[in-house]
Amino acid sequence: MIKRIALASLAVVGLSSAALAADMRMPVKAPPPMPAPIFTWTGFYIGGFVGGAFADKDAVSTEPQACAGAACVFLFTQPGGIVSNNAYDLDSSFIGGGTVGYNWQMPGSQWVIGIEGEVGYMDLNGSVRDINAAPPPALAGFDSTKMGELYGVIAGRLGFTWDRVLIYGKGGVAFVEKSYTYAASVPPQTAILSRDDTQVTWAAGGGIEWAVTNNWSIKGEYLYIDTKEDYDGAGVGVGGFINGAALVNRHSDPGIHTGKFGVNYRF
8 A cells, every 4th residue: 555655656746847847948938018108297397597588669758747736847848848758778688597387297188287486587777868968068867777687477387298399388477676767967956756666467478398308308488578567757856946846757668578498307
């Protein structure tokens, strides 16, 4: 009996060894390759940019006037009593700053929506000798305008993507520091009128962005900031018949075109 059990055990071991050897001789299949991850624009990002800014037209100021009740007397007028305007260019400016935002690409879609905050520096400024100022060596009058130095934009973005290329439009609210000064002297009278303000307005534009890697992208962007505004410069006259009188004049600011090149890092 023991002899038969031993023979049977040897037969089972032999068959198992033969089966294992046969399995080892069979080729082993490699696992299927993992599909490449699908690129998406979804995620938070930070970035920086540089570029240029310029005004879309001249700044314009009327001659100042002294007002007492309903009666206003113009300090400087062209022959015939016509109130004159000063129109003058603002110098173009370097623009630079940083951005932070978030993109969301709809699953299975080429549409991308997002929100972006932008803070930057620009300095558009200009000055002109008053059109009716007394000739040298008498003291001359000047109009001066400055837009910047700081500005900010909070905007929504809507884009359409072809894999790593994104074309987008953006629009939102902008905040721009501005100042204006008129200073003149026609002895014994002097007039200094000024206004400093942070204008809240709208901005709109668009651009194209290319994802160089999964995290880094570069972009080119145009943005228009609507800083066009009419307002009064105000001050108090000194000397002569305007001494102590409230002085005002009407001033108009232009809008701003900007063009930027930027780099973003997406988390």
